[in-house]
Amino acid sequence: MAWTLTDDLQEFLARADGFLRRDPVANTVTLTVTEHLCAQGPGVYGKAFFGWWTDGGPVEGTVLRTGAYPPLLSAMPERAAHELARALARRGEAVSDVNAERTAAAAFAGTWSDETGAVSRVAERQRLYRLDRLIVPDPPPEGAARIAGDADRALLLDWFAAFHQEAGGHGGPNPVVFDRKLGDGCITLWEDGGRPVAVAGRTPIVAGVARVVSVYTPVEHRRRGYGAAVTAAVTRAAREAGAADVVLFTDLANPTSNGVYQRLGYRPVVDRVVVTFT
Numbered sequence: 405m406a407w408t409l410t411d412d413l414q415e416f417l418a419r420a421d422g423f424l425r426r427d428p429v430a431n432t433v434t435l436t437v438t439e440h441l442c443a444q445g446p447g448v449y450g451k452a453f454f455g456w457w458t459d460g461g462p463v464e465g466t467v468l469r470t471g472a473y474p475p476l477l478s479a480m481p482e483r484a485a486h487e488l489a490r491a492l493a494r495r496g497e498a499v500s501d502v503n504a505e506r507t508a509a510a511a512f513a514g515t516w517s518d519e520t521g522a523v524s525r526v527a528e529r530q531r532l533y534r535l536d537r538l539i540v541p542d543p544p545p546e547g548a549a550r551i552a553g554d555a556d557r558a559l560l561l562d563w564f565a566a567f568h569q570e571a572g573g574h575g576g577p578n579p580v581v582f583d584r585k586l587g588d589g590c591i592t593l594w595e596d597g598g599r600p601v602a603v604a605g606r607t608p609i610v611a612g613v614a615r616v617v618s619v620y621t622p623v624e625h626r627r628r629g630y631g632a633a634v635t636a637a638v639t640r641a642a643r644e645a646g647a648a649d650v651v652l653f654t655d656l657a658n659p660t661s662n663g664v665y666q667r668l669g670y671r672p673v674v675d676r677v678v679v680t681f682t
Contacts, residue, residue: 406457406458406487407455407456407457407467407484407487407488407491408455408456408457408458409453409454409455409467409491409492409495410453410454410455411451411452411453411454412454413438413441413442413446413452413454415454416438416454416455416456416466417438417442419456419463420454420456420463420466421438422462422463423456423462423463423464423466423478424438424466424478424611425611427479428610428611428612428613428649429532429534429613429649429651429673430478430479430532430673430674431466431478432532432607432610432613432615432651433468433476433615434466434468434476434478435610435611435613436607436608436610436615437449437468437470437476438468439608439610440581440584440608441470443584444580444581444584448578448580448581449470449471449473449578450470450471450472451470451471452468452469452470452471453468453469454466454467454468454469455467455468455488457480457481457484457487457488459481464480464481464484465477465478465479465480465481465484465485465488465508466478466480467488473503474499474500474501474502474503474678475488475492475499475502475503476503476504477502477503477504477505477508477509477512479505479508479674480508482507482508482511483511484508485504485507485508485509485511485512485515486511486512486514486515487515488512489511489512489513489514489515489516489519490515490519492516493515493516493519493520494519499516499681500680500681501527501678501679501680501681502516502678502679502681503530503676503677503678504676504677504679505674505675505676505677506675506676506677509526509676509677509679512679513679513681516681517681520681522681522682523681523682524679524680524681525679525680525682526677526678526679526680527678527679527680528572528655528657528677528678529655529656529657529675529676529677530653530654530655530656530675530676530677530678531653531654531656531662531672531673531674531675531676532651532652532653532672532673532674532675532676533651533652533653533654533665533666533670533671533672533673534649534650534651534670534671534673535639535643535649535650535651535668535669535670535671536669536670536671537669538636538639538640538643538668538669539636539667539668539669540633540636540640540668541629541632541633541636541667541668544629544633545594545596545628545629545630545633546596546597546628547594547595547596547597547601547630547633548594548595549592549593549594549595549633549634549637549638550592550593550595551589551591551592551593551641552586552591552592552593552603553586554586556586556591556593556600557583557586559600560582560586560591560603561577561579561582563603563620563622564576564577564582564603564605564618564620565577566620566622567618567619567620570620571655577618584608585605585606585607585608588608589641590605590606590607590608591603591604591605591606591638592604592605592606592634592637592638592641593634594630594633594634594637596625596630601621601622601625601628601630602619602620602621602622602625602630602631602633602634603618603619603620603621603634604616604617604618604619604620604631604634604635604637604638605617605618605619605638606638606641606642606650609642609645609646609647612647612648612649613647613648613649613650613651614642614645614647614649614650614651615650615651615652615653616635616638616639616642616650616651616652617652619631619634619635619638619652619661621634631661631664632664632667632668635652635664635665635668636668639668651673652665652670653676656675
């Protein structure tokens with residue numbers, strides 16, 4: 405009954421990939437991040453480490469940390485979360501926050517506080533949604549969707565930076581990952597009168613799952629239905645590209661976006677929290 409921690413991506417995937425792919429919806433972030441690392445190099449997100457937990461048998465939990473992002477925990481037994489906090493503290497890792505399902509987050513936070521004296525608080529409550537049946541806005545707003553191209557790069561980098569700032573993300577958009585999405589046709593714009601007014605991206609399809617990301621409408625174009633329309637358009641594009649499941653995360657503190665996504669046909673799967681330590 406122990407954690408194995410490593411900075412070797414291939415070692416991690418050799419042991420944990422089967423566990424992750426048994427529930428590709430819940431593990432969508434870890435699967436897409438490791439796919440990016442395999443495709444674009446292990447340093448694309450900065451320094452990274454990985455880990456898996458077993459109780460003498462198959463893998464029952466994983467952890468992934470890249471760059472400035474908090475450790476990302478899969479679903480796992482509570483004792484695995486306790487042991488992970490103890491292992492990271494004793495190896496001297498500087499952990500300022502953690503992202504996990506609620507039970508694992510509480511277990512990790514309790515042991516981390518015991519080990520380090522840090523005080524914990526829930527900084528963000530997230531919900532993972534999966535598309536049931538796409539319900540397009542009716543009537544739609546003025547305009548139409550199109551796939552973004554190279555000519556849109558400068559505008560989109562500005563918009564994605566604004567999205568990260570509003571969402572309280574860790575740093576701005578990763579230009580290497582952004583350029584791959586743009587080149588692969590994974591970014592959709594909504595245009596009204598020939599002018600871009602909203603954007604939504606998606607991840608590559610991994611284990612049958614694509615994740616909608618970075619839905620953004622500039623302030624001057626809000627409250628006109630563009631965000632819902634571009635989300636429906638990028639969702640449809642993901643399904644047409646072969647995704648068996650399309651998912652997205654929301655901040656539960658934003659009732660507007662949660663309502664919009666449910667009206668589009670997304671249904672709740674699981675809740676997660678980001679716990680911050682001070």
